[in-house]
Amino acid sequence: MSPNYILKRLMMIVYTLFVVSLIVFAITQVLPADAAVMMLGENATDEALNALRQSMGLDAPIWAQYGHWLGSLLQGDFGTSLRTGQPVGPIMFEALGRSLLLAVLSIGLMLVLAIPLGIIAAIRRGKVADMVVSLVSYAGVSLPEFVTATLAVLFFADLMKWLPPTGYVPLTENFVDGIRYLVLPVCVISIILIAHVSRMVRSELVDVLHTDYIRAARMKGLSGGTVLRRHALRNALLPTITIVALDVGYLLGGVIVVEEIFAIPGIGRQLIVAIQARDLPAIQAGVLIMAATYSIVNFVADILYAWLDKRIQYD
Amino acid sequence: MTDNTKNAVLDVRNYSLDYKTANGTFHALKDISLEIARGEILGLVGESGSGKTSLAWSIMRYLPGNARETSGKILLSGEDLAQKSSSEIENMRGKRISMVFQDPSTSLNPTLSLGSQLSEVLVRHRGLTRKQAWSEGEAMLARVGLKTPAAMMHRMPHEASGGEKQRVVIATAFACNPECIIFDEPTTALDVITSRQILDLFVELQAETGVASLYISHDLALVSRTAGRVAVIRRGELVEQGSVGEIFTTPRQDYTRELIAAVPDPRRRLVAGQVPTDAQPLVRVEDVSVHYGRKPFLAALTGRKHERVTGNRAVSLSVNQGEILGIVGESGSGKSTLAKAMTGLNPFEGKIWFDGRPITGLKDMNTVYRKDVQIIFQHPDASLNPRQRIGEILSRPLKLYGDAANLDQQIGDMLEQVRLPRTHASRYPHQLSGGEKQRVAIARAFASRPKLVICDEITSALDVSVQASIVQLLLELQKAGNTAYLFITHDLNLIRQIAHRIAVMYRGDLIEIAPADQIDSPQRADYTRRLLDAVPPPVGSAA
Numbered sequence: 063m064s065p066n067y068i069l070k071r072l073m074m075i076v077y078t079l080f081v082v083s084l085i086v087f088a089i090t091q092v093l094p095a096d097a098a099v100m101m102l103g104e105n106a107t108d109e110a111l112n113a114l115r116q117s118m119g120l121d122a123p124i125w126a127q128y129g130h131w132l133g134s135l136l137q138g139d140f141g142t143s144l145r146t147g148q149p150v151g152p153i154m155f156e157a158l159g160r161s162l163l164l165a166v167l168s169i170g171l172m173l174v175l176a177i178p179l180g181i182i183a184a185i186r187r188g189k190v191a192d193m194v195v196s197l198v199s200y201a202g203v204s205l206p207e208f209v210t211a212t213l214a215v216l217f218f219a220d221l222m223k224w225l226p227p228t229g230y231v232p233l234t235e236n237f238v239d240g241i242r243y244l245v246l247p248v249c250v251i252s253i254i255l256i257a258h259v260s261r262m263v264r265s266e267l268v269d270v271l272h273t274d275y276i277r278a279a280r281m282k283g284l285s286g287g288t289v290l291r292r293h294a295l296r297n298a299l300l301p302t303i304t305i306v307a308l309d310v311g312y313l314l315g316g317v318i319v320v321e322e323i324f325a326i327p328g329i330g331r332q333l334i335v336a337i338q339a340r341d342l343p344a345i346q347a348g349v350l351i352m353a354a355t356y357s358i359v360n361f362v363a364d365i366l367y368a369w370l371d372k373r374i375q376y377d
Numbered sequence: 378m379t380d381n382t383k384n385a386v387l388d389v390r391n392y393s394l395d396y397k398t399a400n401g402t403f404h405a406l407k408d409i410s411l412e413i414a415r416g417e418i419l420g421l422v423g424e425s426g427s428g429k430t431s432l433a434w435s436i437m438r439y440l441p442g443n444a445r446e447t448s449g450k451i452l453l454s455g456e457d458l459a460q461k462s463s464s465e466i467e468n469m470r471g472k473r474i475s476m477v478f479q480d481p482s483t484s485l486n487p488t489l490s491l492g493s494q495l496s497e498v499l500v501r502h503r504g505l506t507r508k509q510a511w512s513e514g515e516a517m518l519a520r521v522g523l524k525t526p527a528a529m530m531h532r533m534p535h536e537a538s539g540g541e542k543q544r545v546v547i548a549t550a551f552a553c554n555p556e557c558i559i560f561d562e563p564t565t566a567l568d569v570i571t572s573r574q575i576l577d578l579f580v581e582l583q584a585e586t587g588v589a590s591l592y593i594s595h596d597l598a599l600v601s602r603t604a605g606r607v608a609v610i611r612r613g614e615l616v617e618q619g620s621v622g623e624i625f626t627t628p629r630q631d632y633t634r635e636l637i638a639a640v641p642d643p644r645r646r647l648v649a650g651q652v653p654t655d656a657q658p659l660v661r662v663e664d665v666s667v668h669y670g671r672k673p674f675l676a677a678l679t680g681r682k683h684e685r686v687t688g689n690r691a692v693s694l695s696v697n698q699g700e701i702l703g704i705v706g707e708s709g710s711g712k713s714t715l716a717k718a719m720t721g722l723n724p725f726e727g728k729i730w731f732d733g734r735p736i737t738g739l740k741d742m743n744t745v746y747r748k749d750v751q752i753i754f755q756h757p758d759a760s761l762n763p764r765q766r767i768g769e770i771l772s773r774p775l776k777l778y779g780d781a782a783n784l785d786q787q788i789g790d791m792l793e794q795v796r797l798p799r800t801h802a803s804r805y806p807h808q809l810s811g812g813e814k815q816r817v818a819i820a821r822a823f824a825s826r827p828k829l830v831i832c833d834e835i836t837s838a839l840d841v842s843v844q845a846s847i848v849q850l851l852l853e854l855q856k857a858g859n860t861a862y863l864f865i866t867h868d869l870n871l872i873r874q875i876a877h878r879i880a881v882m883y884r885g886d887l888i889e890i891a892p893a894d895q896i897d898s899p900q901r902a903d904y905t906r907r908l909l910d911a912v913p914p915p916v917g918s919a920a
Contacts, residue, residue, distance in 0.1 A: 274483040281437055282498045282549065283471035285464075292497070293486050300488075371488055373535045 071364060075357045082353040083135070087128050090342045100144050100340060131346070140350075141343030145336075150347040154332060158351055160230065161321065161328035165313045167244060168251035169306060176256045177299070180263025184298075185290075187268055195260060203257035211250045211323045218246060228325040247324045251317065255309055262305050267298035300371055307363030314352050385412040385452075386589035387436065387474075387557045392449030394428075394435055394613075405431040407613045408448070413557065416587040420604030420621075422597050422636070424840040425811075428613040429593045433559050436591070437476060438466045454556055472502040474557045475550040480566035481542035485534040491545045492530030495552065502553045517548040522578055540571035544578065551582055557589040564599070568707035569867055573911035576603060595840060598640045598870070598915035601625060609633050625915070639845035640915050643873030643897075647852055648701060651892060652877050657733060658695035659861050660719075660750075660829055665692050665727035667714050688714035690885045691727065696829065699859040703876030703893065705869055705908065710882040712865045716831045719863070720752045732828070748778045751822035755834040757814035761806040767792070767817055768802035774824035791820045795850060812843035816850065823854055831863045836871070848875060869912045873897075881905045 098114045099106070115121050119130055134141065140151035183195040202210075219227035226243055233240035270276060271294055279289045318330030325331075329348060336344035394406040406428045413419045423429040434440055436451055438458055451458045453474060461469070478484035485494060495517065496510035505513060511530065518526035521544040534542055543563065550558050560579065564572030580603055583590055594600050600607055601621050608618040609632065617630045628634045667688035689711045696702045704712045718725035721742045729736040731746060754760040761770055771788045775781060789799035795816040806814055815835060822830050832851070836844040852875065855862060866872050872879055872893070879896050881888040881904065889902050897909055 274478060274480065275486040277439070278476075278478055278484040278546075279486065280439060281470050281476045283467050283469070283501055284497065285467055293489070296488050297486070372533045373487055 067368070068365065071361050075354075075361055078357050079350065079354055083132060083350060084128075086346050086349045087131065090346055091124060093340065093342070097144055097342060135350075140347035143336075143341055143344050145339045145341045145344070150343045154329060154344070154347045154351050157327060157329040157332040158355065160232075160326060161314075161317055161330060162355075163233070164244065164247055164251070164317060164321070164326065164328060165310065167248045168255065168313065169309075171248055172252040172255040172259060173306070175252070176259035177263055177302070179256070180260040181267060181290075181295070183260065183264040184267035184271065192264075195264070199257035199260050201257075202253045205253075207250055207254060207319050208323060210253055211247070211320055214246050214250055215323070228323070230324075230326045243324075243326075247320050247326060251313065251320055255312075258309065259302060259305060262302055263298060266301050267294060270294045270298045296370070300367060303363050303367050303370075307360045310359045311356055314356060384414050386415050386454055387411075387413040387591065388450075388452040388455075389432070389436070390450045390452070392432075392435065392451060393447045394431060394440075395445045395447055396441070397443045397445060402445075405444075405613050406435070409610075409613075409615055410449075411608055411615065411618065413589040413591060415556075415589055416584075417606070418583060418590040418592055418604045420600030420607040421591060421593045421610060422595065422600050422607060423610035424595055424842065426612075427610045429610050430561060431613075432610075433476070433561055433591070433593060436559060437470060437474065468502075471498050471549075471555075472553045473555050474559070475553070475555045476559045476561065477543075477546055477550045477563045479562040481539060481546050482534070482566070484546060485542055487534050489533075490530065491532050491534060491537060491542070495530070495545055495549050498549055498552050514548075514552075517552055518545065521545075521548045521551075521582070522574075538571075539567050540574060543567060543571075543575050547575070547578065547582070551586065551588070554586060555588060557591070560590060560592045562594055565594075565596075569869065569908055570707065570911045579603065596640075597636055597841065601915055602913070609636065635842060637915075639842040641844075641868060641871035641874050643870050643914055645874060646894070647848070647874045648877060652697050652700040658730075659698045659700075659732060660863075661693075661695040661730040662715070662719070663693050663728040663730065665715065665718055665725050665729065666690055667711070667718050667723050667725045687885045688723065689718065689725070692882075692887045694880055694887060694890060696861045696863060698828070699855070699861055700878070701855065701862040701864055701876045702890075703872035703879040704863065704865045704882060705867060705872055705879060706882035707867065709884065711885040712882055713833055714885075715882075716752060716833045716863065716865055719831060720750060744778070748825045749828045750831070751825060751827040751829070752831040752833065753815075753818050753822045753835045756838055757811065757818045758806070760818055761814060763806055765805075766802065767804050767806070767809075770806075770817065771802070771821055771824060774821055778825035791824060792817075794823070794854070795820045810843075811839055812847060815839065815843075815847055819847075819850065819854070823858070823860075826858060827860060829861045829863065831865070833865045834867070837866065837868065844871070851875075869908060870914060881908065 097118065097120060098111045102110055102114060112121075119127060122130070131141070138151065140149065140154065142148065143150050143153070146153075179195050179199070183192045186192050215227050218225050225245055226239075227246075229243055231239040231243050276289060276293055279293045280286075284292070314330075317328060318334065320326075321328040321330040322334060329352065333345065333348040333352075335341075336348055389409055389411050392406060392409045393404070396403045396405055409432060411419060411421075421429050421432070435444075435446070436458070438461070440446075446459065453469070458466070458469075485491070492511060492514055496505075496507065496514040499505050499510035499513055500507060503510075503513075515526045515530055518529050523529050523541060523544055529537065529541065529545070537545070547563075563579065564575050567575060576599070579590075582588075592600060592604055597607075601624075604621060606618065606620050607624045609616045609624070609630070611632055617624065617628065617633045619629075624633060625637060628637060668685040669688050692711070692715055694702070704715070706712050714723060717723040719729060721739045724738065727737075731750070734741075734746075736742060736746065768785070768788050771791055772781075772784050775784060775787055779787070785802070788802050792799050792801055797813060797816050797820075801809070801813070801817075806817070809817065818835075836847050839847060848871070851862070854860065864872060864876060873896060876893045878890055879893050880890045881902070883904050888904050891898075891901060891905070895901075896905065899906075901909075
């Protein structure tokens, strides 16, 4: 893997974010919301509105407004919320932190379950175990998260009262409670990912187990387990990295629904609040931060992939 | 041979194997008996589907779930392998009996270093630590003739050439001094010169270690150069078994005779002398160069220089009316690149003159040119649309270039011309055998009555006997229509049989062009001579 490749990928991220910033800015321009009206209320006088617009730079041409916004962004200033008057950046990043906690836990739980399930299904191909894994994962993938979430809350919180239904407690405040609040949302998210990833692991491993080099390894006298560990899994799990990175895209979207249902103040929830309040700077910041997260995760996945499979030589 | 039954390292006795399939029982092997003594090489020759690979897997005890062993025994140094438990079998594999596979690029794990794949067998069977195994591995790579064994151990498979990889596979097979090694077409995937070197290495190591070797191949000529005895297998049955000399000079069975006759032999020319050189050749290729690849993103941005891969470097040659020009060379020598350039599949620099008309690029290749220049590819599976019936496939060129009247009649005639029944028109490609599919591809190419047909390795995926019949068909068609061929192949013996002139290519350069009957003259270029030395004509025969 050449430094050339890493540099190129980093430049692609910068380019992607630039395009996203253009689109986000354009969308917020066509939204039927006037920042000055939002701040001063419907009854404000024209003079007051104009004065405010002038002070905020809203009377400048659009490209100048964009340049100003982008310039501040590059200095780490995401703007001030129209709703609360607070800087948007810190709020959004704090929310992103909570969402990432949710996402990382979900992916972790998913990997711990999905990879063994996929391996079992591949090894016992066509047998009962394979059918059961297939059935369960299809059921998981066909139920949308708002259905599984509602069912989970109904059963585990309302009926059995094992876990709190909704809410969020920071782990730093009370670790045990924090975890109790996270269990249901993490399970709901990972159920959908498990289906996806275990199917992927299964089909990749089935392919790998039929390759010549697996047969060759068996002919060296290596046992089935050794061949699986040393030769098959590495190759079969490689594509999973890419799939998981792509799933982060789903997570960023799916997390919005789950955060809303479980009332977790993550970035998805912040974004919904911002959209409802027509809080333009908050919307812009939220979308950009999500796009950046997605780009960086995929960048890391590509680097990891190239590092594990030396054949991949991008330049 | 019967006296040393007790000494036989590998002894297969009356062995039969069936596969249970959805369509009933398939008898893969029927009453096979063979023996290999210490220090002996037995060549097992058969066409694809003859059961030779099934036998290899039976010996290695690696059979699919639907296999049923119906009779016989397989003994390794007197021990019945069928009686052994699976852990005993695992202990035996790689230690007492090992295997060398056809294609080193698929039989090595792409994500593990060559060294770790070699040393794992030492760790497994000789109880060495990883470190000891690694240094032992280095010594073994040196023994198989690799120049920089220490560096090679650390390389990944994609960083080594095909020949180097096969040497590593051979080193792995010999690593634990096994009693018996099965070689399953170990040189088929390699280039002519490389495969010669691998063969020499095999013979040398075999003599040194005295390992009993089962050498499986479809290539009778190749086997005749290495094995002491040959067994011919057909449809799961051993047809004939005997010493190489016996088999080649006095074959007892018709099938063996057919197989021997099908082996290309340059001493048996199939076309007459030379084609009269016309004032104007049909095609003249003038300084044609092809480059692959585009400038990488960052190089373009920083203005750094970038070397493109050269496919062809200023190649010039000509083909006369009705002439068969052979093009030979190793993989990567630019043979197919030239074919692609001439059919507009690759952009090229330079000029091609066709029938006196200059062609400088794709835009000059009009319908007339397309009609006159046809190409047949190596794999009919890839070049015939699997979702079209043979009739539809053949109707395309007729609609394009011929008259579309009486299509069915014409398609039937075309099929007959390539010795296929007219009824094949309603079949799909997957219902045909490899040879039949290639005949369809030939019929398609000849539908437009072309003046030049480019044959790109069209027989290399076929069995020897099928190849012989395809070649015969091509020669008949050539005589009937006075068609010129550009016949690309890596099979020197074949091309020496059928070409008028032979062009030799090496790494994108045209080395030389010589009349086929003078290709073995000592005046030829060094590379040509090395190529010829690598594939001597088959033993005996030719009478």
